[in-house]
Amino acid sequence: MPLTLEEVGKLAGVSRSTVSRVVNGHPSVRDEVRERVWQVIRETGYQPHAAARSLASRRSQVIGVIIPEAVSTLFVDPFFALLLRGITGACNTHGYQLMLSLFDEPADQGETYRRILRSGRMDGVLVASTHMNDPIFPKLLQDSIPFVLVGRHPDPRVNYVDVDNVGGARMAVEHLIRLGHRRIATITGTLNMASGEDRLAGYCQALEAHRIPVQAALIGEGDFTKSSGTMGMQRLLSASPTAVFAASDVMAMGALKALREASLRVPEDVALVGFDDIPVAAALEPALTTVRQPIDRLGSMAADLLLNLLENAPDARAPAARIILSARLIVRDSCGALH
């Protein structure tokens, strides 16, 4: 049976309130008393009861992480794990706990939303990998639940941390241009997801910067799955591109399959670049040139941002924070640069 503040107080010869002050580092306690109380706490292994604390203080020291169920499966790469690692790192240093919720698409159905987010269980939440028009955003804003999104969002009230998808994609495509390619195709990600849109935008920007016309025939729409990469590539073949930028490594693997089936060699006949740098990328034949994002930084920055929001004056007048982390190009064999 765990001890209570009252009992610790009795053992230390002080009142419940004094013990509370000591535990919470309140300054107005005589040094001698403070030491005596700590002594008892150490000896007894006293640990405050989280629920009681939370009830009285109206803060739980817990943040939630919300990820759409479907996406968690899709991520055959360690994105999910790395993100969580980044988040837990930040939580640990701030003394917060992390509650994980995989929401069903379309991210709530109201019922789940209420149960999870209105129960006072968490002080704030991190939302990752949702569609931008996910119904969860209006609700979070309306309930004024502090939250930070991992991924871009147009609403000016939304705090977010994102990877520079535009810049990363542009970097990849400019690399191909530098290698002499002009007929460069792309297989896009899901187009109502920010990352899908932005990587396509980066592709277009790179071409435009080099006065290469953007052609619809060279753009195949995918949805981040391997099979969509294969199908996208098959459709693009008729436009006979000399290079392809796939908006994810998984789709690049799909594209590779289609190219093989069409007896085209990579990179000799078609150069290929992906995005994400999943672990498989380096092990592929040929090793995949790709764009790497700092995933765990993404997690830790998002958590830091949220925790700051929670700890400091939540000035509602302040503009939302928008943090963009840059990506970098990892050159391997599939682009032909190393030949």
Add this chain to the structure above:
Amino acid sequence: MPLTLEEVGKLAGVSRSTVSRVVNGHPSVRDEVRERVWQVIRETGYQPHAAARSLASRRSQVIGVIIPEAVSTLFVDPFFALLLRGITGACNTHGYQLMLSLFDEPADQGETYRRILRSGRMDGVLVASTHMNDPIFPKLLQDSIPFVLVGRHPDPRVNYVDVDNVGGARMAVEHLIRLGHRRIATITGTLNMASGEDRLAGYCQALEAHRIPVQAALIGEGDFTKSSGTMGMQRLLSASPTAVFAASDVMAMGALKALREASLRVPEDVALVGFDDIPVAAALEPALTTVRQPIDRLGSMAADLLLNLLENAPDARAPAARIILSARLIVRDSCGALH
């Protein structure tokens, strides 16, 4: 400002207790009253305050998941993500929430342990991927915190769910024997981890069942990392095995590297089998024959077991549950069976 039971009661013309009974599905409430109360709850969107509930009922409806920090990184495969998915699935159907903690090695240092586990925040915990002699187990047992381990443990009081590592390994090695191999080497996993030990045991069992002597020269100790696979393979080369069973796919990849560097072909010169069936496995050249474990089942079964422990009479006299899920062999190219 969220409503309280009291206020809902006022709106429905009943007392706080009646509303509580309705919310908790207590039978002794007149149907008419129950309906009236639900009506108000629906209209107002009332949601019980988790902390208050937990304080009064001494149950939080939250379970914790504890994974050593180091391991979470090591898992470049989706083990972690799939396990969590299985766990959250079970949690959702039981109406529980999930709290995630990545513990620093050696899994607690006491301080963290207390903060996380003695604060009453969680009703029970799932522990995954620890060493069997992790100091967390004696503590959990002493504090009589309900817990289920993902992975085998010798202590008779420990409830666990595990994959049949022995059977899986044995299956893999017997497959090699069936293909005619007699000089079969193995690269082991970390040997104070249950999975490491058991896969080695399975290797030995298979050989013994076929009266093939187990030779120390054919056993290389690894630690589940790729580099240990490479080094292990290099050392084994002098014993010139015709086949190798690596206790993990990641180590198999390392071994593949060593074999290549020694100009040995797989499977022509040396057959290779791994364990885990990580996504890379199928994409390797040659595609890796390996043993697949039902990871998300592992997670959901462990969570189910824990939740049953929590919901039902926690009969301390009942023997601990030990659940073993079977693995299956996935035959691809690296073992030479398809030639």
Add this chain to the structure above:
DNA sequence: TTGTAAGCGTTATCAT
């Protein structure tokens, strides 16, 4: 079946 009232273990506001 329903209401009253006593906790649950903190925090926070007052006095002192």
Add this chain to the structure above:
DNA sequence: ATGATAACGCTTACAA
């Protein structure tokens, strides 16, 4: 600097 004491929102005997 310290101690009473009233919340915090809910569950749960116990009464009615």
